[in-house]
Amino acid sequence: MTTPHLGGPNDCPNPIEAAVLMDYWLAALPSAAEEAVEQHLMTCDGCGDRLREVIAMAEGLRALARSGSLQVVISDQFVKHAAETGLRVREYAPPRGEGVPCTVAADDDLLVARLAVDLTTASRVDVSWCDPRGIEHQRMPDIPIRAEAGSVICQQSITWAKASPSVTMIARLFAVDEKGDERLLGEFTFHHTRTIPGPPGWELT
Amino acid sequence: MNVGLSDADLAPRIAAGDREAEAEMCRRMVPRIRLYGLRHLRSPSAADDLVQQVLLKILEALRAARLREPDKLAQFVLGTCRMTVLDLQRSSYRQEELLATFGGDLVPDPPPMPRLDDRRLARCVQALKERERSVVVMTFYDEQTAAETARFLGISEANIRVIRHRAIQQLRACMGATL
Numbered sequence: 001m002t003t004p005h006l007g008g009p010n011d012c013p014n015p016i017e018a019a020v021l022m023d024y025w026l027a028a029l030p031s032a033a034e035e036a037v038e039q040h041l042m043t044c045d046g047c048g049d050r051l052r053e054v055i056a057m058a059e060g061l062r063a064l065a066r067s068g069s070l071q072v073v074i075s076d077q078f079v080k081h082a083a084e085t086g087l088r089v090r091e092y093a094p095p096r097g098e099g100v101p102c103t104v105a106a107d108d109d110l111l112v113a114r115l116a117v118d119l120t121t122a123s124r125v126d127v128s129w130c131d132p133r134g135i136e137h138q139r140m141p142d143i144p145i146r147a148e149a150g151s152v153i154c155q156q157s158i159t160w161a162k163a164s165p166s167v168t169m170i171a172r173l174f175a176v177d178e179k180g181d182e183r184l185l186g187e188f189t190f191h192h193t194r195t196i197p198g199p200p201g202w203e204l205t
Numbered sequence: 206m207n208v209g210l211s212d213a214d215l216a217p218r219i220a221a222g223d224r225e226a227e228a229e230m231c232r233r234m235v236p237r238i239r240l241y242g243l244r245h246l247r248s249p250s251a252a253d254d255l256v257q258q259v260l261l262k263i264l265e266a267l268r269a270a271r272l273r274e275p276d277k278l279a280q281f282v283l284g285t286c287r288m289t290v291l292d293l294q295r296s297s298y299r300q301e302e303l304l305a306t307f308g309g310d311l312v313p314d315p316p317p318m319p320r321l322d323d324r325r326l327a328r329c330v331q332a333l334k335e336r337e338r339s340v341v342v343m344t345f346y347d348e349q350t351a352a353e354t355a356r357f358l359g360i361s362e363a364n365i366r367v368i369r370h371r372a373i374q375q376l377r378a379c380m381g382a383t384l
Contacts, residue, residue: 016375019370026348029364042237042279043212051240053319053382057373058345060321065346071331072338075357078251081347143335146359155342176326 012046021054022046064075068110068158073127073143076153082110090158092190093151099168104161106196111158115171116151117186122175125185127154130170137169142176166193216275217265230267231260234282236316241286246293255293259285322380329379337372344369 010131017036023029024037039047064070066087075142083089089106093114094100104111119125143152152173170189174182210218210226211322212233218226222362242252262285266272272281336358343354351362351369358365 003252016380019373022369022373023366026344028351029243038241039280041240042283044234045233048236048240055240056319057244057326057376057380058322060326061330061341061345061376062328062348063323066340069251069327069373070338070342074339074343075354077350077353077357078343080344091265097206139337144339145357146357177255187344 005168009184013047015050016047018054021051023053025051025058029190040124051088059137065110066109068155069109069160070155071138071140071157072155073140074112074153074155076149076151079103079112079127079153081108085112096188101191101193103193103195104158106162108158111156111161113154113156113171113188113190114151114165115154115186115188117173119149119152120141120147121183122147122183124176125152126176126182127152128172128174132168132170132171134170160163161192162196164192164194168192206343213276216267216272216342217270219264219269220272222268222322227264227267230263230278234263238282239285240292241283245286245290249361251293255286255289258289262289325380326376329376332379333372333375337368337375340368341372341376 020033020037021027024034025141030039041051048052068087079089079091087109087114088105089110089112090102090104090108091114092102093116096116115127117166122145124142127143128136129138129140130136140154143154145152154171168189168191170187172187173185175185176182210229212230215230215233219230233243235256238256239252242255243249246252246255259282263282266281272278330341333341339358340354343349343357351365354360355365362377
């Protein structure tokens with residue numbers, strides 16, 4: 001990285017990569033690299049504008065991550081941390097092969113399903129969300145797993161759950177081998193009852 | 206008038222009492238100082254305070270011709286930013302003294318932050334691969350370090366950075382970023 005010019009609102013001939021700017025914002029750069037970025041930014045308004053875009057994206061991602069509206073596999077530590085920082089976490093952990101009645105309240109922030117399966121023999125795991133007829137409505141392919149974890153924690157969209165009608169959904173975890181063959185690791189049933197009043201929901205087809 | 210001047214050209218003019226040069230220096234430095242403040246103080250209001258404090262210190266030094274190498278104005282500003290952030294927990298006496306001397310009316314408004322289409326961002330994040338989405342959510346929820354995320358995924362910190370970089374690149378493309 002070089003200092004492009006000594007002041008003035010010109011475009012930068014040696015712009016800092018967006019990934020480096022994001023690392024800078026996340027305080028993830030080594031100190032020497034951070035020093036170089038800061039010296040550059042103190043003379044370059046073009047890269048300053050780019051950093052503002054990066055900050056806007058980072059703030060948007062932070063708000064999104066905290067909104068609970070994403071469907072995503074998360075860690076146990078993440079769930080604990082969310083609860084410690086004041087989020088209201090609704091968690092269900094049905095035994096393997098069994099079902100659990102579930103709902104969400106208006107003031108819930110996160111909805112998580114804890115799916116306990118043996119992951120020690122799986123290199124790739126997919127989560128398939130099916131209805132009681134066995135029709136797959138969504139698949140989460142190649143989820144992040146840690147073999148020794150013994151469970152997968154799946155955050156469901158709290159926005160979706162709050163608006164959803166009463167419905168039964170089945171989560172199936174499959175180990176998938178190199179040939180694409182699937183082996184069922186576990187099946188978990190969620191009998192969701194809508195408790196929040198609101199507009200009519202939708203029916204799964 | 207002073208818009209075409211380099212940073213180095215501004216310093217001696219300020220020392221000579223050129224108020225337009227002062228205004229131009231402030232116009233240039235405010236966004237840069239504010240970005241430094243946002244990065245290190247994580248608060249827009251704290252960043253605004255930093256801008257004010259740093260500008261006052263710099264103006265005081267430049268008016269007194271204490272900057273001996275004008276071409277190092279940017280380094281001087283950066284150094285003042287660092288010292289001021291370190292001093293923020295100290296007494297506010299110095300700031301009040303400087304404010305009484307110069308007033309705060311030389312500080313122009315900073316450039317606005319870009320607006321993001323939140324719904325589009327949500328769709329873009331949901332379109333990431335599962336592993337990338339997990340890394341993004343855990344990284345940005347509370348600016349979790351690569352080490353913490355790496356422990357969860359059972360991969361190296363370097364791999365986490367690679368996954369994060371790839372995800373950010375995809376998100377920027379999905380959001381239509383051109384940089």
